Amino acid sequence: MDAPPLHPDVAALAPLLGTWVGEGRGEYPTIETFDYREEITFGHAGKPFLAYTQRTRATDDGRSLHAESGYLRVPAPGRIELVLAHPTGVTEIDEGSLAEIDGVIAIDVASSTIGLTTTAKIVTVIERSFRVDGDVLAYTVRMSAVGQPLQHHLGATLHRR
Numbered sequence: 001m002d003a004p005p006l007h008p009d010v011a012a013l014a015p016l017l018g019t020w021v022g023e024g025r026g027e028y029p030t031i032e033t034f035d036y037r038e039e040i041t042f043g044h045a046g047k048p049f050l051a052y053t054q055r056t057r058a059t060d061d062g063r064s065l066h067a068e069s070g071y072l073r074v075p076a077p078g079r080i081e082l083v084l085a086h087p088t089g090v091t092e093i094d095e096g097s098l099a100e101i102d103g104v105i106a107i108d109v110a111s112s113t114i115g116l117t118t119t120a121k122i123v124t125v126i127e128r129s130f131r132v133d134g135d136v137l138a139y140t141v142r143m144s145a146v147g148q149p150l151q152h153h154l155g156a157t158l159h160r161r
Helices: 008-016
Strands: 018-028 031-043 050-058 064-073 079-085 090-101 104-116 123-133 136-145 151-160
Touching (some): 008 064, 008 104, 018 136, 031 064, 031 151, 079 104, 090 123
Antiparallel strands (some): 018 031, 018 151, 050 064, 123 136
């Protein structure tokens, strides 16, 4: 069965579609620095959103590190929303800008709402920046959590599979 056509509201996100794999590094004052392998998939069902799934594993022994899933929406030209659920009891609603500059897709979002279960670590701010240049997706994540100020937490470069 053929996939439905991409909804026009998310046409600007077409360069994200597919599966991306690569490596990154995480750091934060409360943890040891770590390297990871990652797979991100962006898909669609013909509706006005893209589905997003992410999985990471440690490069040293392959153990599972993190996962998240959610959706991207484009509510207006130049605007983007990212809604995510983490298995650690955190939900994240990010809002920000979407631009295409010299063929590079630039997405910059910041949390407008973070939900926490009673057992989740305290996360107060998350900011994400994505750049898609052809078959290369690079991103950074900044975070304020567990009493620490907003600062770099993750960075990775992935390649379209």
